[in-house]
Amino acid sequence: MMKNVLANLLVLIFVGISTVSQAFQLTVDTIAELPKEINTLSDLLPITNQKDKFFAVSDSGEIYVVDLKQRNDAPLVKVFDINYLVPDAILTAMTIHPNFAIRDQDGYRKVYIAYVTKQPSQKRLLPPKSNGSDYPNTAVISEWLLDEQFIVQPNSQRVVMNIGLPNDVEGVTLLSFNPYSRVWNDDFGQLFFTLSASKNAEFAKEHPLYSGAVLRIEPSTFGLKNYTVPNDNPFVADLAIPSELWAYGLGELTGLFWLPGIKDTLIVDHTIDNSHQIDEVKEGTKNKEAIVRSQTINSLAGVHHMLRYTGNQHTYLRNKLVFADKDDSGWSIYQLSDLNDEPSLVWSFQQNEPIKLFTDHDNEVLIYQPSNGHVQRLMKVMLAGEAQASSPSAIGQSSRWWQYMLVVVAIILLALLCAIVARRYYVKKHSAKHFIAKKYVKAEFDAANQVIGFYKARQEEPESTLRYHELSSLAIYINGAQVGVVDVNASFSNDAEDKLREAFAKERTKKLSDDSWRTVSLTFVDKHSEQTELFCYFRKGSNRMTRFNYDKAQEFVVDCCWDSAAIIAPETLEKRSSVKKEEQHRSIKKFVQPPKQALETQVTVQTSASKTRTRNTVDVEGASKSTGSADSMKRDTEVVFALNQLVEMRKEGFLSEEEFEQAKAKLLKGLQ
Structure with a gap:
């Protein structure tokens, strides 16, 4: 109850603070300079569970591990070189398996790399029937295994798929997994990829695979198959269309973005009929007429490096599309709230040198400048005590004083709330049930x-x-x-x-x-x-x-x-x-415990383990009245047996030293 009251008070105070002043300004902070060995960067992929470490993919087909916290003169680790492992190949795309950091799971330390070879494949899977002269090149999607230092093991390549390519088709341009899919979802681990469109419009119309297509497969092996096709792919029942296709007729694709909780819809960044568009595409789309919603982008550069922002620092950008574009003043960053709205300016660099956008481990925006190798982060700086441009009047000294007081009260209440939560967490964490539940x-x-x-x-x-x-x-x-x-x-x-x-x-x-x-x-x-x-x-x-x-x-x-x-x-x-x-063990315990047929002596023993009493009595009086050598021998045997039992009980810990001496004294006294 107390915790709920404190939480509600904190909400009210922060609302009050936000109404007093919400002004901020954006800035960019240079956090790293990539080594000169890395030429133009084509992709920067955060390594799962490795803070500040990235796979840097160069245009020349080399992949490096870079740590943005290290100095730029630190030794550079090359983990992959397409020219060394697959001669005469061109690397076109790369992605990381969702289980990359989870040991003992399918996908651990696995990456997927797409490349193009300038020769027809002998094991082509798509299209199923083709003439080698029509498809002189091959697009390959392959799975590679990395060691603990994230270096690709040279002999670990497993070819997932081969696709025959005409001369005017560049190959696989994007590889991606749905970031919102979890291990318990049916679509977890399904690989989406895009195939570029043919420049020949008639050929593309006759061959959906080369019309700008999105494909979906299960990349894991199944028996002798290198991959499988999900049963719910939209064209599984159409024998004229490859069942791997998810949508086609989309032109040149440069970006795929998922919507949280929606499996049958993608936001695609593509160029179709010489028009650069951001479109909402449904599963099973066959041409541009089937596109649900569309937004045309008029660009001077013709190149967009778009991403979907899901970070926490810039709340006004959350779940919006952020992209780089060039206008009359130079390169800038824009955001698109909705496909029905026009793009709005976020940050202007006022420079003609191009930029590329990536995300870090926290899904915050990273800006890469190929001209100097600088990697920058888009930052938000709060301006306390200043009004927004839309505010009707400036904030006075009184408002700032109340703001400071509200902040102090909020800190005190937050400290109390943290203390309550920490105590409950400590008690729960150190409980026996909580401990054993993790083991x-x-x-x-x-x-x-x-x-x-x-x-x-x-x-x-x-x-x-x-x-x-x-x-x-x-x-x-x-x-x-x-x-x-x-x-x-x-x-x-x-x-x-x-x-x-x-x-x-x-x-x-x-x-x-x-x-x-x-x-x-x-x-x-x-x-x-x-x-x-x-x-x-x-x-x-x-x-x-x-x-x-x-x-x-x-x-x-x-x-x-x-x-x-x-x-x-x-x-x-x-x-x-x-x-x-x-x-x-049972026989020893049985031997140690005095049997009922044992000597009938008035000896009472209380053990420290069971706290129960066992009586062994020896009828000394009857024995003394017996005559003859046979009775005497029997009496001696019974006494020796009783003493042996006492010794064993002391060894097993059922008798203390004091109890043992008392029992022995009673036995010996009975012999007198």
């Missing part, structure tokens, strides 16, 4: 597939896997203290199993308070020193939060040790005892 609690050794699967709570499919040949060592921990290890230098054995069970038995004798924890965990280490932690037993006070009880966790750990030893060091692994250890 693996189950593992399965899949001998058929040679992998170990790791599961979190309530998971039916493994979230992570580790291949047998990657397993390097296994460490066993009880309450964070290592009690065993399995590796090439210390394989598992029957003696090691006995010591491990002793460690479990010793921990069992300790009493848990309400705030104390008891944990049993395993740490699997692979050959790259990456660790996977598994909690097979977790208990806080009287609450157990894993499915295994202590005994089952013990047996699970022992089995994991044997299985891991068989994987890591099979040549030094000794044969496991044929007697099951759990049965041995």
Whole structure:
């Protein structure tokens, strides 16, 4: 309740501040200068989860990793060179898989590169029937795998698709994935790409593939197929049109933009019939007459580097199209709010040198100037205390004083709100349930597939896997203290199993308070020193939060040790005892507990583990009345047996030293 009240007050205060003054001005800040080795830049792609690192794609077909925070004289890392890997090829487009940074997922460290070779392909997939003389060139879409330093592995190329090209078709000009699609969506991972249009209007009309087309495929392999066609592609049922097509008849395409939550519509930046247009295109569009909405751009330069702004700094530009264009005063940045509106000026450079627009990891606007290699960021500078141009009058001293007071109050309320939220977050984060919910609690050794699967709570499919040949060592921990290890230098054995069970038995004798924890965990280490932690037993006070009880966790750990030893060091692994250890453990416990047929002596023992009483009595009086050597021998045997039981109970921790001495004294007193 208190948190909601504070939040509402903050909203009101910020609204008040915004009404007092909302003036700001734009500026550009130079954040980097690209090295001279990179000639004209054709694309700048943010590397997922690598802040300030980008793939810089040059017009000459080379790809570099650049860090905009480093000095421009830092060593430059070249990760790809089309002229070296594919001689006589021309790189035309590149994109990154949405799962690029997610380990163990399809798409990890994968990029897609399109290039054109000046020779017909022997394995052409599109068009299905063609004459080599009509299509002397080939557009190739290929998948490449990068290593941990983001360098392309030379032999990792997998050709996804070959497309025959007439001489007047440039090839694949754009590769892109829907940025709004998530892993749980049906269209996640579908690759969109554009094919340039033929200059021959009659040929383009007869061949939809070469009329300026948008295509959509699933780039992953399926059996012997290098790619598949989504079932909902609009031309799947039309045998006269390649089923890969999503829309065609669009002329020269230079940009594709998605709308949030809308799958069947794209905003396209293209030139058709010598007119540069920004159009809203529906799935299945066949020509310009089917375009839903259109905006014609009158350009002096004829080149637009357009993007859809989704950053947070410039709220007035959010979800709007931003592009660079040249007017009479030079190059400028414009924004287009709606296809029914005219473009409006955002920033003017007043220079004739061209510029290109890209986005960073936060989707903020980056400006690249090919003439000097400068990379700049479009910034917003607030002008506190000044009125906007549309304000009817200037803001006086009184208004500025109230503004400052509102800011102070807002800071105080914000601090209180943050303190409340931080406390709740801290309590939740440090709770046992929150802790164990993030951990693996189950593992399965899949001998058929040679992998170990790791599961979190309530998971039916493994979230992570580790291949047998990657397993390097296994460490066993009880309450964070290592009690065993399995590796090439210390394989598992029957003696090691006995010591491990002793460690479990010793921990069992300790009493848990309400705030104390008891944990049993395993740490699997692979050959790259990456660790996977598994909690097979977790208990806080009287609450157990894993499915295994202590005994089952013990047996699970022992089995994991044997299985891991068989994987890591099979040549030094000794044969496991044929007697099951759990049965041995039960027999020891049964032997330690005094049987009912034991001596009838008045000895009362209270154990610290169970706090239950077990009576073993020896009818000393009856024994003293017995006569003959047979009775005497029986009496001696029973006493020795009772003493042995007391010794075993002390070793197992069921008797303290004081309790042991008292019980022994009573036995010896009974002999007198």
